Amino acid sequence: MKQLFVIASVLFLAACANSNEKNEVKKDTSAAAASMPMQAKYTADMVDNQRDPSCGMPAKAGLEDTVHYKGHVIGFCSKECKDAFLKDPEKGLTAADLKKK
Numbered sequence: 001m002k003q004l005f006v007i008a009s010v011l012f013l014a015a016c017a018n019s020n021e022k023n024e025v026k027k028d029t030s031a032a033a034a035s036m037p038m039q040a041k042y043t044a045d046m047v048d049n050q051r052d053p054s055c056g057m058p059a060k061a062g063l064e065d066t067v068h069y070k071g072h073v074i075g076f077c078s079k080e081c082k083d084a085f086l087k088d089p090e091k092g093l094t095a096a097d098l099k100k101k
């Protein structure tokens with residue numbers, strides 16, 4: 001009878017350890033998802049502008065398109081914003097809020 005109790009305890013502990021492990025994995029996954037909330041093609045770290053020069057949206061919100069202009073990599077939330085920038089790039093550069101290097 002005593003032996004049975006020991007076996008039951010071991011099984012319980014093993015089950016406990018397993019569920020803890022599962023929780024850890026779940027936590028890791030959600031943390032990774034939280035740091036990358038958007039399914040954007042480009043991230044703010046990949047471009048030199050902090051704002052979409054055409055619509056003023058923060059680059060951190062996710063970028064769908066980029067353009068290289070005068071050694072800068074400018075990110076845009078959409079192709080439409082990129083097209084608008086290309087019509088007047090000099091004005092756009094001011095609005096892009098370029099990162100200081």
Ligand SMILES: [Zn+2]
Nearest residue numbers: 052055077081
């Ligand atoms: Zn935009």
